[in-house]
Amino acid sequence: MFGYYLDLALRSLKRHRALTALMVLAIAVGIGASMTMLTVMHILSGDPVPTRSSTLFFPQVNPSPAPGERHAPFDMMDYRSATELWSAHRADRQALIASAALKLNAPGVNLPPLMAQTLSTTADFFPMFDVPFRYGDAWTAQDDAQRARVVVISDDLNNKLFGGADSVGRTLRLKGADVRIVGVLAPWRPSPLFYDVAGGRYAEGQTASFYSKPEDVFMPFNSGQDIVGHDYNVFTCWSTAQGSDLRTGPCVWVMLWVQLDSVAKVGAYRDFIAAYAQQQKALGRFVHADDTRMMSLLQWLDFNRAIPGDVRLQTWLAFAFLLICLFNTVGLLLAKFLRRSGEIGVRRALGASRGTVFAQCLVEAGVIGLLGGIGGWLLAMLGLWLVRRQPVEYADLVHLDVPMFLATFGLAIAASLLAGMLPALRASRITPALQLKTL
C-alpha cells in the first residue's frame, strides 16, 4: 500500500512542478538555516570530557581580606589557597592550572622566537582530562615535586617546530630556561577549552574565546613558578599594592580542578573546602569564610554562559525562520490537496476510507519533506562553510557530524509531516457526493 501511495505522491508532485518546487524550497531553506545553527549549537554545547565530566569539580574560595559586601568567590584562586588545597590531596585526582604567554625558541630549529601559550599544571592533568599522547608520556608527580625542567607540547607546536617528528628528548628554550620535551600530544581539541573557562559573566555574551585551542606547552606547576615568575595571566587583584612576588600578592590567577568519583566524596570535599575557609578565617587571612562554592564541570560552563550570545540568538532566529517556512508549507499543501478535491472525491466514492486518503496525503507530504531534507542538507553544508569562514575561535570545530546529518533528514520529514497533518485532515474530510456532482 505504501508503495502505491508513493507512486501516487510522485505522480502528483510531478503534475504541479512549480508548486512542488515552492514547497521543497520552503522546507529546504527552513531546514538549512535551522540545521546550520543547531549544528553550531550542538558542537559548542557538547560535553568536553564525555567519559567523566560528572566527576570533575571546580572548588572556589574567597581570599579577599576586604570586609566589603562581595558575596561570591572569585573565578580563580590565589596561589596560597590553591596550593594548600592541592597539597592536601583529598580528591581522587587534582590539577592546578595557571597560564602564561612566554617567548619560546627551539635551539637547532631555524625559526624566529615566538610567543607560546603555556599552561603550568600538575601531573594529574593528563589522566584526569583524558589527554591523548602521540609520543612519550606525561611527567610524574615526582617531577612536580622536584621542579623538573620538563614539558609536554601540543601536536600543533610539534608540527611547526619539528615537522611532526618524534621530538621527545629535545630541548626548548622558554623565557631563557632550557626545558626537555617528555611528551607530545596527539591532536586534542576539547570544546570548549573547559579548564580555562572563567569570567564568562563579565563577557557580555562574547565568549567565543572559550573555544580556542589548548595551550602549546604544558609544564609542571612548580617548575613554572621558577620559569614564568610574574608573567602569569592574572584574573584580577583585590588590591593594587603589589609585592614583587605574585605568589604572595593580592591577586587571583590559579585554578584548581578536582576529580571526585563518588557522591560521598563530593560531599566530603565540600566540607573540606568549607573547613579550610573557616581555618583561614581563624588565621585572619580570609574574611568571607562562608564564600566557598564547588560546581561540577558542566555547571561551571553553564554558570559562565559558555555558549556565545550571538550563537544563541542565531539559533532562536533559525527556529523562528523554520516556523515561518512551516506555515508556508501548510498553506501550500492545503492548496495542493484541495485542488485535487475531485480526484479525492472519486477515490472516496470508489471505497477509500478517510484513513487511506489521510495516509496518502501524508505520504505525499513526507516525500516533500525528504526532498526538502536533501535541499536543507546542501544548504546546511553551505551555511556551515560560511560559519567556518567567520573569524571566530570555534570556526575550525564546526562540521556536520553523523548524528546531525541524520537529524537534518529527521527534522525535515517530521516538519513536513507536521505541516501535512492539517491539510491531509482537510482532504480526508472532502465529501465525495459534492465533488462528483461538479465533475
Added chain:
Amino acid sequence: MQIQPILAALRKYRLATLLIALEIALACAVLCNACFLIVSRLRQTQIDSGIDQRALAVIKLSGFDEAGSIDLNARMLDGLRRIPGMQSVGAINAVPFGQHAGTAGITLDQAGQHFGGVIDFYLGGPGTFEALGLRLVAGRAPQADDFRPLNHFEPDDAPVMVTRTLAEHLWPGADPLGKEFWSDHDHFRVVGVIASLARQDGGEGGPETIQWSVFVPAQPGMYLAGNYLLRADPAQLPRVLRDARAAVVKIAPDAVLDNQASQTLDELRLRYFRADRAMAGILLGVIVALLLVTALGIVGLASFWVTQRSKQIGIRRAIGATRGDILRYFQTENFLIVSFGIALGMLLAYGLNLALMRFYELPRLPLLYLPVGALTLWCLGQLAVLGPARRAAAVPPVVATRSV
C-alpha cells in the same frame, strides 16, 4: 470596492486565510526585531573613539626581559622616531579597540565606601596625549612635570584627564575640575576634561559605559613598556607601520613582535567590530530569505485561489466586471489578509522584543519600527499577489459559459 463580498469569500477559506495571516504575523515580528538588532549592532560600530584614528598605529612587543624595560623603551622610542614620515612615537599601555591593559574599579572617597564604577586607565608617556588627538573641553592638557614614574601599574597622586561622560557619571552636575578619586590606595586628581575617549575593550557593564576612561600621564619604565603609539600622516601610515615593523627586528632583537596587535587603529577597529558586522550580515540575510519565503507563500496560495475561482471570475466578468475590478478584488483581498497579519504581528513583535530585552539586554523596540515593518509587508503582499491577480484578470468571460 466593496469589502463585504471579499470578507464573505474569505470566510469560505478560513483556514488558508488564517495560515497566511499567521505567516505574515511571524514575519512581521521577526522583521521588526531583526531590523532593530541590525541597527543597534551597526550603531555600536559607529561609536566615537575620541582619537585621531586615521593617523595612528600601534607596535606591541612581548617576550622581552622586564629588567631591561627602560633600555628597551629608549631604544624603541629613538629607533622608531628615525623612520621617515613618523610624526610622533610614545609609550602607552593600551589603545581603544586593542587588548585591555588598565581596567580597575574606583571609589570617590579614600576609605573606599563610595564605589564609582569600573573604568579604563590609559597610561601614556610624553607626547601621547597630543598624538591621540584628544579634544580638551575644560581644564588643561598634561604638562611636562605631570609625567611621573610608575612604581606599580598606576602612578601615585597623578593629575588626570577624564571623559565628559565619566565626569557626568561620577559628579553629576558638578564641575569635575579639582575632584578626586581613588583606585585602592592610588589617588587621582582631575585637571582636565576630554570630549571622548572610548574604552580599550568594550564596556564592562553595558554600552553606556563605553566612554568611561581616564588619561593618566606617566613616565615610560618597567610598568609602561613594549606598547608604542605611532602617529603619521594617514596617507603615509601604512608605509610607516611597515617600516616600523621591519625596524623592530633590528632595534629589539630580544623581543617578539605581536603581529596581531601591531596594526593601524583603523584596522584594529575594523577587527574589533567584525563579529557585529557579521551578525548584522546574517540578520540581513535572514530578513531577505524571510521576505522571499513569505512572498512565495502568498504567490502559491493566491494562484490556488485564482484557479479555484476561475468560474466565479468568469461569471463576474460576464455580468460586467472589468479587468481592473478583478485585479483590484484580489489586491484588496491580499491587503485585508496582510493587515490582519500585521495587527497580530505587532503584538508578536512586542512580545519578542520583551523576550530579547530579558535575555540579551536589548533596549525597548522603538515604535518607529512597527509602521516601517508594516509598510514593507504591505508592499511585499501587493507585489506577490500582482502576478496571480493579473492572471485572474485575464480570465475571459466565456469561462462562465463552460461546463455549466
